[in-house]
Amino acid sequence: MITTSSTVAVLSLLLLLRVLVGFQHHSGQDNFHGKLEAYGGDYEAQRHWMELTLHLPIGDWYWYDLEYWGLDYPPLTAYVSWICGAFSEVLVGSESVALDSSRGYEDPMHKAYMRATVLVLDVLIYFSVIWVATKGDKKIHDQTSMWTLVLALAQPALILMDHGHFQYNSASLGFALWGFYYVTKAGFSNCILGSVFFCLALNFKQMTLYYAPAIFAYLLGRCFADTSKLVHRFCSLGVTVVVIFVLHWWPFIYYAPSQEDVSPFERLLHVLHRMFPFQRGLFEGKVSNLWCALSIKPISIRQRLPEGIQPLVALEMTLLLILPACYKLFLIGQQQSSSRKQDWKLLLWGSASTALAFFLASFQVHEKSILMALAPITLLVWEDATFVSWFCVVATWTLWPLIRVDRLEVAYFCTIVIFSTIVWLFAMSNTNQASKSCFDHWTLTKAIVPVSSLAMLLLHLLEVAVTPPASLPDLFPVLWSVAGCGMFCVAWLVTCWHLYAEVPSKEKTS
Numbered sequence: 001m002i003t004t005s006s007t008v009a010v011l012s013l014l015l016l017l018r019v020l021v022g023f024q025h026h027s028g029q030d031n032f033h034g035k036l037e038a039y040g041g042d043y044e045a046q047r048h049w050m051e052l053t054l055h056l057p058i059g060d061w062y063w064y065d066l067e068y069w070g071l072d073y074p075p076l077t078a079y080v081s082w083i084c085g086a087f088s089e090v091l092v093g094s095e096s097v098a099l100d101s102s103r104g105y106e107d108p109m110h111k112a113y114m115r116a117t118v119l120v121l122d123v124l125i126y127f128s129v130i131w132v133a134t135k136g137d138k139k140i141h142d143q144t145s146m147w148t149l150v151l152a153l154a155q156p157a158l159i160l161m162d163h164g165h166f167q168y169n170s171a172s173l174g175f176a177l178w179g180f181y182y183v184t185k186a187g188f189s190n191c192i193l194g195s196v197f198f199c200l201a202l203n204f205k206q207m208t209l210y211y212a213p214a215i216f217a218y219l220l221g222r223c224f225a226d227t228s229k230l231v232h233r234f235c236s237l238g239v240t241v242v243v244i245f246v247l248h249w250w251p252f253i254y255y256a257p258s259q260e261d262v263s264p265f266e267r268l269l270h271v272l273h274r275m276f277p278f279q280r281g282l283f284e285g286k287v288s289n290l291w292c293a294l295s296i297k298p299i300s301i302r303q304r305l306p307e308g309i310q311p312l313v314a315l316e317m318t319l320l321l322i323l324p325a326c327y328k329l330f331l332i333g334q335q336q337s338s339s340r341k342q343d344w345k346l347l348l349w350g351s352a353s354t355a356l357a358f359f360l361a362s363f364q365v366h367e368k369s370i371l372m373a374l375a376p377i378t379l380l381v382w383e384d385a386t387f388v389s390w391f392c393v394v395a396t397w398t399l400w401p402l403i404r405v406d407r408l409e410v411a412y413f414c415t416i417v418i419f420s421t422i423v424w425l426f427a428m429s430n431t432n433q434a435s436k437s438c439f440d441h442w443t444l445t446k447a448i449v450p451v452s453s454l455a456m457l458l459l460h461l462l463e464v465a466v467t468p469p470a471s472l473p474d475l476f477p478v479l480w481s482v483a484g485c486g487m488f489c490v491a492w493l494v495t496c497w498h499l500y501a502e503v504p505s506k507e508k509t510s
Helices: 004-022 042-055 075-091 108-135 142-154 156-166 169-183 188-202 206-224 227-254 264-275 307-334 341-361 367-380 385-398 400-406 409-429 448-465 475-501
Strands: none
Touching (some): 004 156, 042 108, 108 142, 108 156, 142 367, 156 169, 169 341, 188 227, 227 264, 307 475, 341 367, 385 475, 400 409
16 A cells, blocks of 8 residues: 655655756757847747736737737737736845846756746646546556556656746646546536636647647537536536636736737637737748647658648648547546546546647648647546557657757756656566557557667667758657657557547446
């Protein structure tokens, strides 16, 4: 049995790991990868948002000096920035968030404060939902839930991006997982509560939309589970979503910016444009998705696909890839089962599938967006331990080009070694458990893990030993993109396999 003291010790070590990563460089530190138009990176952007939300009228928040890290996240992030800015002014000093004059402020005291804000939100939102999701079912043995908890919270990619690079992904991911947790509980009132949490996730980070088709399909199925209550249930969910969004967005539509004479509708469009900058194009960076992988010679899809139809093609391809998960989740939600335990894990597989579909095929993908697929998958270690541990490493590996820019190489290797050690300990403690991995079903798939692991290691060694020719300066980022895309395509297939291989429960409610 797992004792309280051992649980506290494990959680303390997971917190310590985050703190230690926080001592490494943050994005854009000392303007290391400086931009001509703005200092630093995501760290400075988040700090700057604290500054502008604290000192400017709310109507100006999305309009102020857009060339210098203009606010481009949804309203809940803006409100959190305002709260953090207020605490920074009191705890650190007004110089840390002084309007304009604090740009590029990297005082160690303020850096410690900024790191602390990430840690607090991580614990309050992400840690809490992982704890509840793994400990909530009293029938699960303590050791089982503890391993799930540790592996979910020790996965390297999220730690590196939030506590190294510097972002608040754990907050939006945590809200989304809270949404999944409640919508898969018995009783439709829990679906309402779950939709509230998911709306909070959407209003914290726009990339949470990757999950939207999955949760919409599942909730639509829950509505159809009892056709006599279909209209009532559907309207209840609709009203909930509308109310939450109106509460978040109303101030930015109602209050006009100081220097602009624009209508409320134009204000709404402006905020949406800030969050979805489609003008940047389909091939903005070298991401491990289909479009970047297909842009290499001789395919060269970048030259073959007219810019005007790129968004439409991306939309069609994304819809095609999300269709299997959405169809299955609708059927799962439609079932009237007395226990929704099975729905929880199937929604995790389904949301990971739609997140991978968006990452692989949608418009304007950032490499950090792989965290959207990673979060639900990490909670499925008891369903497919081999795949989950493999995917956690692969997702982290694809972030290497960004890790190098941030000078987080030491943290990268250390977190992967720590995670791999935990995986090894997990495997040693469960040697008697029959393998559930889809990789073990066919001869070909058995080679995926060793071959891909060797390829990832080999590319790291080649990058150190080989200097790219002058004609191919981006050789290794391109190889990372192509190899990562191939492995993510395999991962998408695995999520679909788990969704359709699962035998649904036939138990009916009374």
